[in-house]
Amino acid sequence: xxxxxxxxxxxxxxxxxxxxxxxxxxxxxxxxxxxxxxxxxxxxxxxxxxxxxxxxxxxxxxxxxxxxxxxxxxxxxxxxxxxxxxxxxxxxxxxxxxxxxxxxxxxxxxxxxxxxxxxxxxxxxxxxxxxxxxxxxxxxxxxxxxxxxxxxxxxxxxxxxxxxxxxxxxxxxxxxxxxxxxxxxxxxxxxxxxxxxxxxxxxxxxxxxxxxxxxxxxxxxxxxxxxxxxxxxxxxxxxxxxxxxxxxxxxxxxxxxxxxxxxxxxxxxxxxxxxxxxxxxxxxxxxxxxxxxxxxxxxxxxxxxxxxxxxxxxxxxxxxxxxxxxxxxxxxxxxxxxxxxxxxxxxxxxxxxxxxxxxxxxxxxxxxxxxxxxxxxxxxxxxxxxxxxxxxxxxxxxxxxxxxxxxxxxxxxxxxxxxxxxxxxxxxxxxxxxxxxxxxxxxxxxxxxxxxxxxxxxxxxxxxxxxxxxxxxxxxxxxxxxxxxxxxxxxxxxxxxxxxxxxxxxxxxxxxxxxxxx
Numbered sequence: 001x002x003x004x005x006x007x008x009x010x011x012x013x014x015x016x017x018x019x020x021x022x023x024x025x026x027x028x029x030x031x032x033x034x035x036x037x038x039x040x041x042x043x044x045x046x047x048x049x050x051x052x053x054x055x056x057x058x059x060x061x062x063x064x065x066x067x068x069x070x071x072x073x074x075x076x077x078x079x080x081x082x083x084x085x086x087x088x089x090x091x092x093x094x095x096x097x098x099x100x101x102x103x104x105x106x107x108x109x110x111x112x113x114x115x116x117x118x119x120x121x122x123x124x125x126x127x128x129x130x131x132x133x134x135x136x137x138x139x140x141x142x143x144x145x146x147x148x149x150x151x152x153x154x155x156x157x158x159x160x161x162x163x164x165x166x167x168x169x170x171x172x173x174x175x176x177x178x179x180x181x182x183x184x185x186x187x188x189x190x191x192x193x194x195x196x197x198x199x200x201x202x203x204x205x206x207x208x209x210x211x212x213x214x215x216x217x218x219x220x221x222x223x224x225x226x227x228x229x230x231x232x233x234x235x236x237x238x239x240x241x242x243x244x245x246x247x248x249x250x251x252x253x254x255x256x257x258x259x260x261x262x263x264x265x266x267x268x269x270x271x272x273x274x275x276x277x278x279x280x281x282x283x284x285x286x287x288x289x290x291x292x293x294x295x296x297x298x299x300x301x302x303x304x305x306x307x308x309x310x311x312x313x314x315x316x317x318x319x320x321x322x323x324x325x326x327x328x329x330x331x332x333x334x335x336x337x338x339x340x341x342x343x344x345x346x347x348x349x350x351x352x353x354x355x356x357x358x359x360x361x362x363x364x365x366x367x368x369x370x371x372x373x374x375x376x377x378x379x380x381x382x383x384x385x386x387x388x389x390x391x392x393x394x395x396x397x398x399x400x401x402x403x404x405x406x407x408x409x410x411x412x413x414x415x416x417x418x419x420x421x422x423x424x425x426x427x428x429x430x431x432x433x434x435x436x437x438x439x440x441x442x443x444x445x446x447x448x449x450x451x452x453x454x455x456x457x458x459x460x461x462x463x464x465x466x467x468x469x470x471x472x473x474x475x476x477x478x479x480x481x482x483x484x485x486x487x488x489x490x491x492x493x494x495x496x497x498x499x500x501x502x503x504x505x506x507x508x509x510x511x512x513x514x515x516x517x518x
Contacts, residue, residue: 040078045094052091053098056400062088111381118235120374124367125242126222128249129269132262136211149212154345156202156216158338160223163194165337166330171231173325187231188281191224198223218270225270225277232280241272332467336458339470340451343496344369346477347447351488364426364433365444369451372419376452379411384459386411404511412452419448439489446496453503460510466503473499 045052048061055061062084065075072083081087130137137149167190174183198220203213229238248265251257348366386407423444427436434440450470457466473495480491 052095058088058092116378117374124370131249149208152205152208152212156198159198159201161337161341162334166334169330169333195220195224225273228277245269332463336467339474342474368422375418383411446500449500
């Protein structure tokens with residue numbers, strides 16, 4: 001800045017070499033001069049004063065800066081800092097802490113417990129269909145000691161687990177962007193494709209009884225319809241569709257229903273679910289919109305939708321064009337669904353698949369894990385609600401982390417207690433179920449911790465590491481099963497324990513980051 005004083009040659013009596021030997025006089029500011037330029041850091045700190053003062057960690061400030069579109073290049077040119085994190089740390093140090101007293105604030109994570117429990121029941125009810133179809137699924141046992149149609153049904157179910165999770169996430173992403181029509185179109189295309197893929201996978205398994213392929217096709221159709229209704233929040237409609245099948249399954253525990261009655265109940269519930277799903281989808285509206293577009297293209301050019309003006313924190317207006325969710329972001333959710341689905345399957349059939357007796361089927365464990373998804377969802381929302389109050393009430397990163405650790409321990413303990421109660425109840429009520437020994441209890445609770453921790457990491461935005469851990473655990477148990485390595489119960493316990501420890505480590509790494517809870 002001193003160089004600007006010598007842009008003009010020094011005159012007599014000033015500057016070096018003059019006889020006066022004094023420094024040049026600094027002119028007084030004239031009336032109306034704007035004065036020295038304001039420091040952009042002071043301006044930014046003043047603009048974000050309230051938010052910076054209440055931030056628990058500099059990462060919260062960095063997240064706001066990045067979400068507002070401040071790139072590292074802009075930060076270097078405007079504020080002279082390397083990136084958003086360096087800028088956030090300086091803002092955090094510059095503005096004194098000032099935490100407002102926590103008061104009543106809207107809680108977006110508050111959900112109804114009854115609604116979550118209803119979803120858990122809906123997740124488990126389709127399993128009753130196997131009771132109705134059991135007489136028609138009977139056949140010669142394969143080399144694993146299972147009915148021949150079991151592998152046929154499992155092949156279709158595996159495809160359903162992967163496709164259902166992927167499709168659900170993509171549809172939910174559109175709903176999160178406020179575009180319900182796009183979510184409907186995604187379901188309209190994705191649900192039939194998933195049904196076809198599940199049916200093809202089942203047909204690719206040879207040796208099953210004829211009815212097993214028809215049952216697998218119906219299973220694939222139901223998964224597609226249920227996905228549509230659950231994503232669109234129509235749980236009660238789906239429950240009504242399942243009522244005939246559920247009533248028949250309860251009846252067969254008392255009286256032996258004729259085969260035609262069993263098939264009729266299965267078909268009625270399937271048709272009801274598919275009809276309700278089609279009714280909820282924008283099928284008619286989509287056809288009308290397509291017709292209007294075709295007519296419009298024939299007569300005139302379609303109007304161009306201009307970009308949205310987005311007001312940035314730094315005061316400049318930039319053009320921002322909304323973009324839809326990327327397809328690749330939904331794939332990890334499908335991988336996570338496959339991994340957890342296989343772990344639940346091995347919890348029920350692991351010993352039988354390893355050559356054990358058919359009496360070793362631990363169906364109550366699989367049912368307990370499925371039913372527990374309702375309470376797990378509610379407790380996950382309670383944890384996220386607790387994170388909001390923690391962000392409001394904590395005065396330091398250490399205090400915030402301690403609060404979150406306490407909330408996590410409480411929610412996870414409640415979930416495991418509910419899971420244990422479901423497992424014990426199912427074992428007592430299920431005819432011929434194997435006893436719930438100490439190893440089985442430990443495996444069940446570890447699997448529950450894996451599933452709940454994985455869902456928590458999903459809510460943190462860390463679905464990829466969760467998917468990798470769960471998929472790796474499923475692959476390890478599959479390899480142990482194929483190679484005959486180790487005793488099945490011990491393998492299940494070791495795999496579940498290792499996966500639970502890995503996910504717990506990931507959760508602890510993210511637990512103290514305020515940005516993970518937003």
